[in-house]
Amino acid sequence: MTDMLELTAVQAQEAMASGDFSPAEYGKAWAEAAAEDELNAYLWRDGNGDAEAISVEEPSLAPVAVKDIFCTEGVPTTAGSRILEGYRPAYTSTAVRRLIEAGAPVLGKTNMDEFAMGSSNENSAYGPVLNPWDRGRVPGGSSGGSAAVVAGGLAPWAIGTDTGGSIRQPASLCGIVGLKPTYGAISRYGMIAFASSLDQCGPLTRDVRDAALMLSVLQGADPCDSTSVGLGEAPSLPDREDLRGLRFAVPSELARDAIEPGVREVFEATLARIEQLGGEIAEAPLPHAEHGISAYYVIAPAEASSNLARYDGVRYGMRSEGSGDLIEMYETTRAEGFGSEVKRRIMLGTYALSSGYYDAYYGQAQKVRTKIASDFSAAFAEFDFVVTPTSPSVAFGLGEKTSDPLAMYLNDFFTVPMSLAGIPAISIPAGLAEPAGGGPRLPVGFQIAAPAFAEQKLLAAAHALEGAIGFDARPEGVRG
């Protein structure tokens, strides 16, 4: 018998259904694997039922690692922040509830950038997550823990959240699949809010079929989130093997100079593969995408500054022990509870919304958002997909970009436009490349974006391409 842990979640589901091994055996094997975490990827692991509310009577699906941004009843939920240390929510998020109801136990809660703000996982109050491919490098962020556990053989699959690239970029840097669904496909209820018009839950998995299975469990309208509409029909497992008749657009403004040479090579090789599979490649203008970062770093901090006003030391989380009046208590609690990136974004957002600056920043950014969305609509009138590298570089070194916030923000250059437009996008591993500074080769992600609610078509194309690429590299010592 092959090692259970080498199976994808889809394969494991089939094996359990046909009695090859029991869900209990399989769950135990994963719990033991997760306990070997040397990456600081888990913040909490299931300790044999100390969380009754999220226990699964009869498991039938692979256990799932959950980003610590999803409220889970009775289980510590920190969002990577000191201000929520010890917080145990009174309710469970819809995404996690759907997983539990579908028979997927919660394996653990994964580390993340504080309140999902970051691209390296170095902004966690609980220490950075290490990249399983090279422990001197970052796993990406903000869903860095979720990406690292899947890539590092510590979980079969995971869920994360993506506001400007927080699923796709860490998936790219860790060599796994990451899908950001259409905004509204999955309920945000119980998902701690960062930027509400952008936040979306999605899967981080070993392959595209696992992503499809996870999406079919998670998607759907939810009365507790009025912006959730679902996909209409749950996606089925993709089995397409060619790309004949499909048209792929490469943005004509794609900033090739900003992309690491190794990443560029893998990207070009992947375009050639698309053509080998019968797909057609051409350039399409997306003239406003280059302003995505500017618009995003106004809109997201603006929404965050409002969302994070709730952490005031009154209803939950920590309160500063210092004396003083109410206002002073707010100020010192927030000063002690928030890390530096969160403070920076609250300041940026409050500034952009403040009297005298609102139109110039927030108003203008919302108009840029309109233009970016209409650029995509124009491209999709002629093309089925838009493709880019997921990240301009492979995984970078711990501490390499922490002193320059803007350099860190530019990691999201290729992922932010899709978030602003609300459209689905997937990152699949496309190969390995040497980092710009030299060293062992590291994973490179390839991003495919589709029109809103075209997940089924997106997964089919990604599955075909994944099969042709045949990416089977694993970090040293990781099975599968």
Add this chain to the structure above:
Amino acid sequence: MIEREQVLHVAKLARLGLSEEEVERMAGELSGILEHVDRIGELELDDVPPTSHVVELENVLRADEPHESLDRDVALAQAPDPVDGAFRVPSPQAEG
């Protein structure tokens, strides 16, 4: 360029205490980020409608009927200083 006074003003609006060192650093970092962001100010977008949300939705309403909710004790359980079924906070008036 963001001045020190602006940093202090915004921090006050956000109810965010900042150390002297943070005030200095924030002024430089915010200036750098805003310099990049300022590029969108040069785009001609006068006639473009703003997008606040990508999903086109009408208001979602539900019937106004009583339903189960969290128990008060459960809702208070995570508070730093619950007392007599309420959240206790320091006085809004400075003492002294």
